[in-house]
Amino acid sequence: MSSTPGLKGKLGLNVFKESGKSHIRIREGKEKHPQLAKAVLVCPAGLYSQNSKGEVTLSSDGCLECGTCLIACGRELLDWEYPEGGAGVQFRFG
Numbered sequence: 001m002s003s004t005p006g007l008k009g010k011l012g013l014n015v016f017k018e019s020g021k022s023h024i025r026i027r028e029g030k031e032k033h034p035q036l037a038k039a040v041l042v043c044p045a046g047l048y049s050q051n052s053k054g055e056v057t058l059s060s061d062g063c064l065e066c067g068t069c070l071i072a073c074g075r076e077l078l079d080w081e082y083p084e085g086g087a088g089v090q091f092r093f094g
């Protein structure tokens with residue numbers, strides 16, 4: 001049996017410090033845009049989800065700040081910025 005942790009195990013080693021406001025926001029009125037559904041597929045942390053109405057929602061707690069969702073969806077759909085200093089992810093992969 002392997003002692004190497006999987007992706008979820010590695011993500012569980014990260015530490016996240018909330019800044020009090022989300023550093024990524026879906027632009028108002030764009031929640032059902034077809035392009036936004038790509039974020040659900042590509043976010044490595046699984047922070048996007050799509051509900052039964054076709055609306056995409058985001059919980060940025062646990063964001064890896066990789067920028068993949070921004071590349072997939074663009075600034076027309078996402079208001080994306082790094083968290084303010086001292087907040088955000090701290091990697092501890094060791």
Ligand code: SF4
Pocket residue numbers: 024042043044045046047060062063064065066067068069070
């Ligand atoms: S920056 Fe990366 S981890 Fe954060 S929400 Fe976008 S795809 Fe997910």
